Amino acid sequence: MYGWIILFGFYGIGTILNQYAYIPLPGSLIGLLLLTTCIITGIIPLRLVEKAADFMLKHMLLFFVPVIVGVTPYFHHFLQNPVAILAGLVIGPIVVMFVTGVVVQKWRDWEKKKMGSNLKECTEPQLEQVVSKTDAGV
Numbered sequence: 001m002y003g004w005i006i007l008f009g010f011y012g013i014g015t016i017l018n019q020y021a022y023i024p025l026p027g028s029l030i031g032l033l034l035l036t037t038c039i040i041t042g043i044i045p046l047r048l049v050e051k052a053a054d055f056m057l058k059h060m061l062l063f064f065v066p067v068i069v070g071v072t073p074y075f076h077h078f079l080q081n082p083v084a085i086l087a088g089l090v091i092g093p094i095v096v097m098f099v100t101g102v103v104v105q106k107w108r109d110w111e112k113k114k115m116g117s118n119l120k121e122c123t124e125p126q127l128e129q130v131v132s133k134t135d136a137g138v
Contacts (some may be wrong), residue, residue, distance in 0.1 A: 003050065003051050006049050007052050007056075010031040010034055010038075011028055014029065014031025015027030017030050
């Protein structure tokens with residue numbers, strides 16, 4: 001129960017900051033950034049919001065139904081520019097996947113360099129084990 005209160009509390013704080021502090025970001029994003037900061041710094045333990053967040057992730061598709069219904073009045077715009085919309089739907093995710101892949105590769109290379117020269121003689125499975133331990137915070 002506390003998880004829901006915390007999540008909606010940060011959503012409300014973000015919305016208030018958006019309206020009264022004139023921050024040019026959506027209130028939900030401001031709340032998410034504040035919540036993430038509080039979890040990373042340890043102000044709010046992750047265990048308090050984990051169950052509520054897992055529930056929301058499991059039922060995420062239901063949260064998109066209002067968005068889909070809200071888009072239907074603008075269907076005529078889709079018919080006017082189908083090529084641009086389809087290009088955005090196809091090229092956008094490809095660009096996101098490419099950029100994500102490049103960032104992950106750069107991060108892994110940085111991790112390998114950070115681990116030092118003692119990893120040079122490691123085999124690939126040994127290196128994967130070291131990197132996965134680093135990812136897990138061991």
